[in-house]
Amino acid sequence: MAVELKVPAVGESITEVQIGPWRKSSGDWADRDESLVEIESDKATVELPAPVAGVIVGILKKEGEKAEVGEVIGYMDENAKPTDGKKATEPAASPAPAVKPPSAPPAGISVEVKTAAPTSKAAPRISPSARRVMAEHGLDANDVEGTGPGGRVLKEDAVVKAKELATRKAPEPVQPEPAVRPVSGSRDEEAVPMTPMRRRIAERLVEAQRTGALLTTFNEVDMSEVIALREEHKAAFQERHGVKLGFMSFFVKACVEALKQFPKVNAEIRHSDIVYHHYYDIGIAVAGGKGLVVPVLRNAETMSLADIEKAIADFGARAQENKIGLDELEGGTFTISNGGVFGSLLSTPIVNPPQSGILGLHAIQDRPVARNGQVVIRPMMYIALSYDHRLVDGREAVSFLRRVKESIEKPARLFLEI
DSSP: OEEEEEOOOOSTTOOEEEEEEESSOTTOEEOTTOEEEEEEOSSOEEEEEOSSSEEEEEEOSOTTOEEETTOEEEEEETTOOOBTTBOOOOOOOOOOOOOOOOOOOOTTOOOOOOOOOOOOOOOOOBOHHHHHHHHHHTOOGGGSOOOSGGGOBOHHHHHHHHHHHHHHHOSSOOOOOOOOOOOOSOOOOOOOOOOHHHHHHHHHHHHHHHHSOEEEEEEEEEOHHHHHHHHHHHHHHHHHHSSOOOSHHHHHHHHHHHHHHSGGGGOEEETTEEEOOSSOOEEEOEEETTEEEOOEETTGGGOOHHHHHHHHHHHHHHHHTTOOOHHHHSOOSEEEEEGGGGTOOOOOOOOOTTOSEEEEEEEEEEEEEEETTEEEEEEEEEEEEEEETTTSOHHHHHHHHHHHHHHHHSTHHHHHTO
């Protein structure tokens, strides 16, 4: 008996998805719960597991096609068994009805066969430079034979024709125009449909720019002390907690303390109200197999450095395999994006609505700075806060960023909560 393969629910308010790559082909055997196909929505990519063990006997939706939640996209037969490694065949399509040949006309009746009138010759395509030469020499478009792609009339074609006509009219040779170097190399293009997630990212970024009053303020952080602290304790930290000690956990802690001091950066505009969140759900931007995703650390104020590092490591690993759940991507009161891991020196991150702020981290570079009247070399990082000016004033934004800077430059403050 055939078992239907239906598009599962992939999130609240999502009614349409795009079919991703099929892991199995028609005729292949699949064990129960084995992944059959990827289902892509505008929020995440999920996998459709096999509801039974059996053979794929029909695929109704191919990769790249749209489907609705609950729609049948294929069939399995749990009674079929693979034999000699051969694939089962899909049901043959119904043969098209035979077309009855036209009967011969009765004897004595002549049939007039009309031939369609020849279509007029299409006007040749002419490059702008060739058109100027033709205008200067009074040439007609049909007088010049094009040698370019698809019969396109090039400048040199017009020049050759102009010289030919001038030679007929007068014995003086026409000075040739400089030859145009033909283009070499491939000119191929490829159009690839945007995935639902990429379309959604694009929509939200445009929405943020259109609806928010976005500004960015900058500062720089001396990373000397936090680097020294990390070097001193990273071996013991990894041995005890089974995860490396990174810089992101320090910045999460620093942001939580700054958000407590400047609550508007952790708030959102909802209709005509300002909604203050008395919890701190920090979104961490990570690169996934299908693009950037922002899973959320829930109640980050309750998490230790080890808790944060473990969660971020888990997010990164599962993002590469498109295993981040939809519930992990929803919500968030503030976001941190670390472009420094890709070498970014400075950027202006875009706020993720309805949030009011996002912190951008950048590459650490040794730079000369003044300390106590002396020029010294220190590991420096630029940090950027983009914020919605409708809710957050410039004074609050600058002060918030300065508080983050102070916490990183004196990391003991994070543990003393001062």
